[in-house]
Amino acid sequence: MSSxxxxxxxxxxxxxxxxxxHKICVGIARGLAYLHEESRLKxxxxxxxxxxxxxxxxxxxxxSDFGLAKLDEEDKTHISTKIAGT
Incomplete structure (x- = not known):
């Protein structure tokens, strides 16, 4: 689907x-929760x-567009969330 x-x-x-x-927003939240909590790679x-x-x-x-994504390392207590994108 185009923009x-x-x-x-x-x-x-x-x-x-x-x-x-609402369905779209909840779907995005579920996707982010999966990436942060449920995926083998955080x-x-x-x-x-x-x-x-x-x-x-x-x-x-x-x-989509994981160009600025970071892997969460289990032993770190937090990840830098400084502005990285547009």
């Missing part, structure tokens, strides 16, 4: 009701924004 679907010219925009927006994305979330046909969010 025009949500932000582009009116003739290409998809009208999203609040339930659909990953901190560090550049989450609308343009780094893709939607499939069913409007399920997919997190």
């Amino acid at each position: 025009d679907t949500i932000e582009g010219p009116k003739e290409f925009q998809l009208k999203l009701d609040w339930w659909t927006r 990953i901190v994305h560090r550049d989450i924004k609308a343009t780094n979330v893709l939607l499939d046909r069913d409007l399920n969010p997919k997190i």
Whole structure:
């Protein structure tokens, strides 16, 4: 799905009701929770924004662009979260 679907010219925009927006937000949160807590490799994305979330046909969010991501090392107590993206 292209970015025009949500932000582009009116003739290409998809009208999203609040339930659909909620579903997308919860899906993004679940994806981030998976990366931080459940994945074998703990990953901190560090550049989450609308343009780094893709939607499939069913409007399920997919997190993309891991160029600024960091692996969480178990023995460290915190990770630098200074501004890294755009």
